Amino acid sequence: MKLSFAPMEGITGADFRRLHAQMFGGADCYFAPFIAPDPSGQLKVSRLRDLLPENNEGLPLVPQILANSSDAFLETARQLQQLGYGEVNLNVGCPSGTVVSKHKGAALLAEPDALRRLLDGIFAGTPLPVSVKTRLGFLSTDEFPAVLEIYNDYPIAELTVHARDRAGQYKSVPDREMYLWALAHSRAPVCYNGNLFRPENLAGLGATERFMLGRGAVMNPALFRELRGGQPLExxxxxxxxxxxxxxxxxxxxxxxxxxxxxxxxxxxxxxxxxxxxxxxxxxxxxxxxxxxxxxxxxxxxxxxxxxxxxxx
Ligand SMILES: Cc1cc2nc3c(=O)[nH]c(=O)nc-3n(C[C@H](O)[C@H](O)[C@H](O)COP(=O)(O)O)c2cc1C
Missing domain, CATH: 1.10.1200 (Non-ribosomal Peptide Synthetase Peptidyl Carrier Protein; Chain A)
Known part of the structure; x- marks a missing residue:
């Protein structure tokens, strides 16, 4: 079982991650909240600070990029490689209106040609393994078979599936049935994400071995420990x-x-x-x-x- 802490912009920054790892532990890996480079791939200093090795010592960390241009993605990936990172994650799920209006995040789910162009460019030049965090669709989770056909054409290191569509924001009931379809048909190893708040929520997800926890682990920082058979939060x-x-x-x-x-x-x-x-x-x-x-x-x-x-x- 591989357990990861979801990226949560505004919450799971470097201080949060360090203290969580020190005081509770149990997560195999942390995903950093997205960084959105400008078109030339330059990052804001505040975002870079969050990823500097000295602020993340000893922490297994995967940075995440929100971009719709492979040039910007690759330039950022090169900078991250120089900082010592071994993997980078692409955000294809952010539902926010400002992100979607710039054709980034979940917007790519509704723009198959743009998604394909982006992945073509990324995988033609990436210096690092690339994982993807995706939703199941833009307006409907039924869109996922067509989206997966695209993902399956690329050597994605890990596909984390937040089992909602963009329309469902953070509220709709995760579509576990479509997730299980994804698990059965994805070329990349699949990680489940969405509403894992208590240990019993991990049941019913078939042969899933990778789980990503977000809000549940912010609410209950001992949830990883509990999932590994340890004591509940005190x-x-x-x-x-x-x-x-x-x-x-x-x-x-x-x-x-x-x-x-x-x-x-x-x-x-x-x-x-x-x-x-x-x-x-x-x-x-x-x-x-x-x-x-x-x-x-x-x-x-x-x-x-x-x-x-x-x-x-
Ligand atoms: C406040 C907040 C910030 C988030 N920031 C990010 C982010 O930077 N990148 C990302 O891929 N997902 C982001 N997410 C989505 C979470 O990573 C996760 O996919 C979502 O919360 C569903 O998982 P959960 O039910 O375990 O919380 C964010 C979610 C919330 C609530």
């Missing part, structure tokens, strides 16, 4: 993890940025305290880090904690 370890994430963020970011990032994390952790509406409200209403710290301390001290969470996507 309140005190979440408390220590929250404190470590907070302090590392304070070293680098303004109080306002730290506060908004912590609130984003609580969007996931709140499911571990499903009966604590009032204590949670104090967290989301906090206007200063000081108010936040009081609210955080209150929920960890008095809140009733449910280790496997109640998040259903």
């Amino acid at each position: 309140r005190e370890e979440l408390r220590e993890y929250a404190a470590a994430l907070r302090e590392t963020s304070r070293e680098r970011l303004s109080s306002a940025h730290t506060l908004s990032w912590l609130k984003e994390l609580w969007y996931y952790w709140k499911w571990l305290f499903p009966d604590e509406k009032k204590l949670l409200k104090a967290i989301f209403k906090a206007r200063t880090l000081e108010n936040y710290l009081q609210a955080e301390s209150a929920i960890f001290t008095y809140g009733s904690f449910v280790p496997d969470g109640r998040f259903y996507g």
